[in-house]
Structure formats: C-alpha cells, structure tokens
Amino acid sequence: AQRVTQPEKLLSVFKGAPVELKCNYSYSGSPELFWYVQYSRQRLQLLLRHISRESIKGFTADLNKGETSFHLKKPFAQEEDSAMYYCALRTNAGNMLTFGGGTRLMVKP
C-alpha cells in the first residue's frame, strides 16, 4: 500500500529565509503528487501538483522518483506562508488521496 511521510511536524523559519518542507512517499507505481495547504481558520486547499510543474505563491516542488521525494521549496519565506502543509499522493489505480501527517510552517518576523 502507498504511504506518504512528512518527517517534520513543525518548521520554524525567519521571514526571508529559504524554506523546504520534506515529503517522501512509497508506492510501486507512478504516483501523482500534490501539496495542500490549510491557512488558519480556512479549509484545506490545493497548492500545487507535480504534473503542472508550476510555481504557486513562490512555491515549487519537484518529483524525484529516484529518492521518492516531493519536497516543497520557497527561496524567501513570507509571514503569510505560515500554515499547515500536507503532501498527498494519488495512485494510478484510484481517485482517493493518501495524505502525509502534515508540517506546520511558522514564519517569524
């Protein structure tokens, strides 16, 4: 069965510092990887997906099949980036998402 691991429960950085939220997965097939974000008192929302290869709010994530990772990066963190971030995987066999445990990002002024 597939599994998503986010090793850090909490990541605290200063404004302007680089950020990397780690995500590792295990799945024998070709997965689709996503990052979801939940800002304070808001609902869970899609941030980006690996297929799009896009940058959203300055965040990027590259799928590394060799290392089975999909780390989320941003070169200069902003205070408004403070939120819960969830990495998620969808297999080619179904529609459901498998989520990691989440990382809380705190960006200090």
Place this chain on the structure above:
Amino acid sequence: GAGVSQSPRYKVAKRGQDVALRCDPISGHVSLFWYQQALGQGPEFLTYFQNEAQLDKSGLPSDRFFAERPEGSVSTLKIQRTQQEDSAVYLCASSARGGYGYTFGSGTRLTVV
C-alpha cells in the same frame, strides 16, 4: 453553491449515540469523498462516490460507519453507536469529472464524550 458545504460544523455526541453528518458538494461535481482527520494527523480516506454509486468504501473503519449519496448530490455520513475514537474532523471533498483538484469543505468536528 459556491463551495462544498458541511453541516453541522461542530457535533458533540455521547458515547453510543448515532450521528449523521451532511455534505453538500459543488453543483455538478460528480465525485465526492469523505475523509477523517484525527487531531495532529493528516486526513485519511474513508469512502468515495461517483454520482450515486459508492465505488470505494475501503477506508471505513468499521461497520458502524455508513455513507450514502442517493441522488448523486448531497451525501450523508452516518456513524452508529459512536465511540471516543471516532472523535475527529470529518472532511468532505468534491471534484468534477476528470478533475484533479478536490474542493474541500470546512469539515465537521465530532467530539464523542
């Protein structure tokens, strides 16, 4: 509606009580999902509907959990004889046919006392 609507937002149930949680997906969205999110954890898949058909219920933790979507729009998640371990936020999400991005509701926070 403009988004996925869930009700109630909060529910306190006494152990052994039955509860029903409602999800109103975005109009026209074919796919509907239920997830359970325990405190400090990521959401975990419960069940999936395509229109009125329940295509996957492999995540339902026990036969006390039951979900339905009789007309292919509104869905209800029912939990019978609630237990303390059922305390969690229950999230509903919907997506259009072929869509990759789910739209999540705000969730129902269930507390079993």
